[in-house]
Amino acid sequence: MAYISAGDDIAPATSPSSELVTKDGRSLKRALAASQGRQKRRALFLVLPLLLFIVVAFVMPIGQLLIRSVHNDAFSANMPGLKAWFEENPVSPPDEAAYAALVMDLRQAKINKTAALVGTRANYDLSGTRSLFTAAARRADDLGPPYRQAMLDLDTRWGDPALWQVMRGASSPYTANFYLAAIDMTRDDAGRIVRVEEDRRIYVSHFVKTFVFSAVITLICLILGYPVAHLLATLPIGKSNLLMILVLLPFWTSLLVRTTSWMVLLQEQGVVNSTLVAAGVIDDSNRLPLIYNETGTLIAMVHILLPFMILPLYSVMRPIKPHYVRAARSLGASSWTAFRQVYLPQTLPGMGAGALLVFILGVGYYITPALVGGASGQMISNLIAYHMQESLNWSMAAALAAILLVAVLLLYWLYDRLVGIDNLKLG
Numbered sequence: 001m002a003y004i005s006a007g008d009d010i011a012p013a014t015s016p017s018s019e020l021v022t023k024d025g026r027s028l029k030r031a032l033a034a035s036q037g038r039q040k041r042r043a044l045f046l047v048l049p050l051l052l053f054i055v056v057a058f059v060m061p062i063g064q065l066l067i068r069s070v071h072n073d074a075f076s077a078n079m080p081g082l083k084a085w086f087e088e089n090p091v092s093p094p095d096e097a098a099y100a101a102l103v104m105d106l107r108q109a110k111i112n113k114t115a116a117l118v119g120t121r122a123n124y125d126l127s128g129t130r131s132l133f134t135a136a137a138r139r140a141d142d143l144g145p146p147y148r149q150a151m152l153d154l155d156t157r158w159g160d161p162a163l164w165q166v167m168r169g170a171s172s173p174y175t176a177n178f179y180l181a182a183i184d185m186t187r188d189d190a191g192r193i194v195r196v197e198e199d200r201r202i203y204v205s206h207f208v209k210t211f212v213f214s215a216v217i218t219l220i221c222l223i224l225g226y227p228v229a230h231l232l233a234t235l236p237i238g239k240s241n242l243l244m245i246l247v248l249l250p251f252w253t254s255l256l257v258r259t260t261s262w263m264v265l266l267q268e269q270g271v272v273n274s275t276l277v278a279a280g281v282i283d284d285s286n287r288l289p290l291i292y293n294e295t296g297t298l299i300a301m302v303h304i305l306l307p308f309m310i311l312p313l314y315s316v317m318r319p320i321k322p323h324y325v326r327a328a329r330s331l332g333a334s335s336w337t338a339f340r341q342v343y344l345p346q347t348l349p350g351m352g353a354g355a356l357l358v359f360i361l362g363v364g365y366y367i368t369p370a371l372v373g374g375a376s377g378q379m380i381s382n383l384i385a386y387h388m389q390e391s392l393n394w395s396m397a398a399a400l401a402a403i404l405l406v407a408v409l410l411l412y413w414l415y416d417r418l419v420g421i422d423n424l425k426l427g
Helices: 028-070 080-088 096-112 115-125 129-138 147-154 161-170 177-182 203-234 237-252 255-266 271-278 294-317 323-330 335-363 367-372 380-389 394-418
Strands: 185-187 193-195
Touching: 028 177, 028 394, 080 096, 080 161, 096 115, 096 129, 096 147, 115 129, 115 161, 115 177, 129 147, 129 161, 177 185, 177 394, 203 237, 203 294, 203 335, 203 380, 203 394, 237 294, 255 271, 255 294, 255 367, 294 335, 294 367, 323 335, 335 394, 367 380, 380 394
Parallel strands: none
Antiparallel strands: 185 193
């Protein structure tokens, strides 16, 4: 008789067709399934705290961001009468009933003290309307029939078709207008999607500048980091570890401290300009503008992000055996050919990992461009922070952040298609 060992004591198989059972008479198949189930549950309990942390700290905020970018009920929740009129008259121009509903809602908004909230929501789509709503709410009790004429006497802008188009769009809590504004588009009086005026097109140019700037920073980090990583990988381990401390040292210093240090170094009376003047390279009256512009942002961000390029490259270069290149040289290849055909291909996973890491970090950087970039050196992250902290247009900030997130995910997908995420090596 044959016996089968599978962790539990197995009873002998009496015939080829009989079912295998454990010593206590249970089915072997069910016993194995139960054992695997216990292992999976144990593994789940071990990773459950990390899973909950990811859900609370990562998934939920992103979900709220995506909802906020298309949902804003500040107008619809506080103007129920006008909202109902828009639902009954989806394309009709405003009549006396529409103005009557507007006046009733303004009276209630005055009581509830929500007129500023309503005006702020309308002001997101049409500048100057916040004061229009607050002023009308203060005098709403004095406005009597005919309501249309009373509103026009109060302010002629209440007859503007553009204003009514904005209110019609804001009467729904869900809207795509914030995404339209994020790509410098808007709706005209007839509801058609058109580009905004030339002097108001700021978001697309900031998106383009952000991605181009991040690509340039990534390229510079690759050019500077590749020889450093190669040096660290080829030195004896003792010297390599000593020099690695210099690479890791910036991680032990606050990002704010590193950024403000560059402000001291790069200002017109700073160390860099003063050294160049002392060396006679430039004249004292023609000091270089190295801060509060794109140059300052570029220098500071390259310094901050360079370790993120060196470390993945070093982790890939260290295991490469030096005799590969020596073998190529012994077969007649030049130094450049041996490097290009033998050494460089083996470092591509590290180059891809470093480039992807530096690019994604560069796209979302906020503190460094805000401090050393000035008006010309800021990126899309600074506009997101502006809407979050100053204009308080959180829906607009969420729309910009969502577009940035989708763009990064598309680049990640494109990298996976061209190179393959499986070939990515971070260490």
